[in-house]
Amino acid sequence: xxxxxxxxxxxxxxxxxxxxxxxxxxxxxxxxxxxxxxxxxxxxxxxxxxxxxxxxxxxxxxxxxxxxxxxxxxxxxxxxxxxxxxxxxxxxxxxxxxxxxxxxxxxxxxxxxxxxxxxxxxxxxxxxxxxxxxxxxxxxxxxxxxxxxxxxxxxxxxxxxxxxxxxxxxxxxxxxxxxxxxxxxxxxxxxxxxxxxxxxxxxxxxxxxxxxxxxxxxxxxxxxxxxxxxxxxxxxxxxxxxxxxxxxxxxxxxxxxxxxxxxxxxxxxxxxxxxxxxxxxxxxxxxxxxxxxxxxxxxxxxxxxxxxxxxxxxxxxxxxxxxxxxxxxxxxxxxxxxxxxxxxxxxxxxxxxxxxxxxxxxxxxxxxxxxxxxxxxxxxxxxxxxxxxxxxxxxxxxxxxxxxxxxxxxxxxxxxxxxxxxxxxxxxxxxxxxxxxxxxxxxxxxxxxxxxxxxxxxxxxxxxxxxxxxxxxx
Numbered sequence: 387x388x389x390x391x392x393x394x395x396x397x398x399x400x401x402x403x404x405x406x407x408x409x410x411x412x413x414x415x416x417x418x419x420x421x422x423x424x425x426x427x428x429x430x431x432x433x434x435x436x437x438x439x440x441x442x443x444x445x446x447x448x449x450x451x452x453x454x455x456x457x458x459x460x461x462x463x464x465x466x467x468x469x470x471x472x473x474x475x476x477x478x479x480x481x482x483x484x485x486x487x488x489x490x491x492x493x494x495x496x497x498x499x500x501x502x503x504x505x506x507x508x509x510x511x512x513x514x515x516x517x518x519x520x521x522x523x524x525x526x527x528x529x530x531x532x533x534x535x536x537x538x539x540x541x542x543x544x545x546x547x548x549x550x551x552x553x554x555x556x557x558x559x560x561x562x563x564x565x566x567x568x569x570x571x572x573x574x575x576x577x578x579x580x581x582x583x584x585x586x587x588x589x590x591x592x593x594x595x596x597x598x599x600x601x602x603x604x605x606x607x608x609x610x611x612x613x614x615x616x617x618x619x620x621x622x623x624x625x626x627x628x629x630x631x632x633x634x635x636x637x638x639x640x641x642x643x644x645x646x647x648x649x650x651x652x653x654x655x656x657x658x659x660x661x662x663x664x665x666x667x668x669x670x671x672x673x674x675x676x677x678x679x680x681x682x683x684x685x686x687x688x689x690x691x692x693x694x695x696x697x698x699x700x701x702x703x704x705x706x707x708x709x710x711x712x713x714x715x716x717x718x719x720x721x722x723x724x725x726x727x728x729x730x731x732x733x734x735x736x737x738x739x740x741x742x743x744x745x746x747x748x749x750x751x752x753x754x755x756x757x758x759x760x761x762x763x764x765x766x767x768x769x770x771x772x773x774x775x776x777x778x779x780x781x782x783x784x785x786x787x788x789x790x791x792x793x794x795x796x797x798x799x800x801x802x803x804x805x806x807x808x809x810x811x812x813x814x815x816x817x818x819x820x821x822x823x824x825x826x827x828x829x830x831x832x833x834x835x836x837x838x839x840x841x842x843x844x845x846x847x848x849x850x851x852x853x854x855x856x857x858x859x860x
Contacts, residue, residue: 419451424456606641
């Protein structure tokens with residue numbers, strides 16, 4: 387048990403949702419949980435949702451707060467960090483530690499780490515990594531039940547409320563397109579939209595509020611849906627906030643769950659007889675390969691295969707370690723796979739934490755790296771694959787007309803092109819800046835871009851270079 391006196395929070399912290407700095411001394415008389423997180427990390431985001439549950443369960447007996455510590459250069463910008471947090475609606479104080487001052491002061495070694503402090507200001511426990519919520523909650527409840535000679539602190543912490551203006555889209559992410567329709571995962575509004583290619587909304591799937599409900603489009607509910615994939619009359623959805631994969635029957639609009647329990651968990655390979663009993667960890671992308679659906683789970687760094695005929699789930703590749711390691715099947719490792727594209731017997735996987743593009747041979751199950759080195763090497767260099775660099779990419783799309791993989795290089799706010807067959811990585815010159823692009827789709831010489839942090843969808847004509855805003859729902 388760690389019983390050291392808690393150091394005061396450094397003055398260099400930038401509080402993202404408070405009007406005044408928070409002092410730990412003002413919290414004496416209540417237990418406290420401090421989460422050291424990285425808002426781009428799937429594990430950290432899940433831990434922040436866990437912290438939100440602690441705050442809700444233990445009320446005035448415990449104060450929860452989080453300190454974001456950047457991994458990438460673009461995460462040193464507090465405004466960008468806050469945009470990521472706004473997607474999730476966390477209701478507790480969050481500080482930005484761009485120079486790792488608090489990280490070093492508290493002796494933190496890994497994301498996420500939760501430090502539990504008792505009501506007398508002593509550090510009692512540290513939980514590193516993906517500890518089950520029930521263990522964290524039990525420890526928190528124990529601290530809250532302890533007697534204390536201290537006062538009750540200064541009361542509830544006053545949050546700074548940021549209210550977004552009403553917008554047709556809120557943090558759009560996944561895109562899918564066919565000859566007539568454009569589909570948009572309107573993640574912040576917890577719905578999927580069917581539009582014509584001029585942006586007119588034809589149908590909405592999901593009631594607009596977070597939930598986990600199957601049924602007709604107006605009654606169904608998603609929670610922060612992200613990746614989309616079309617196949618004939620089906621639209622497959624990575625329903626990330628529900629840790630589930632859903633599908634929409636486009637003829638009827640009915641939404642059904644294929645697998646996912648509504649909470650994170652470790653999948654058990656085999657036939658999915660009860661979809662709600664099969665847990666996943668933050669599925670971010672889905673893509674059809676032959677008679678199977680590939681599922682990229684950022685929460686366990688693995689790619690899973692769902693057989694569309696038999697309904698069986700199997701591990702396709704990934705050891706679970708957060709690394710960029712090539713090799714066969716579960717000997718290989720991904721670093722938060724967040725996007726995929728497949729053609730014939732090959733899938734291309736976008737590793738956000740690895741700033742890497744990987745390729746997965748679906749026949750041999752061999753994984754190899756096209757661009758990228760490891761989770762700590764990133765940049766924005768064009769050129770030969772060995773020297774090219776990305777930063778926190780979030781989306782990929784195969785061009786059906788050219789041997790090109792398009793990449794949303796999110797950390798650099800760039801659109802990149804990787805020429806397949808051994809070609810170089812290049813930056814596509816755009817007529818306007820991007821703002822955290824998180825989704826791509828390509829068809830008929832047009833690249834559709836989800837400009838996520840700008841709450842917009844853009845249309846790029848690659849033949850002329852012209853780029854236009856698509857007025858979705860306007």
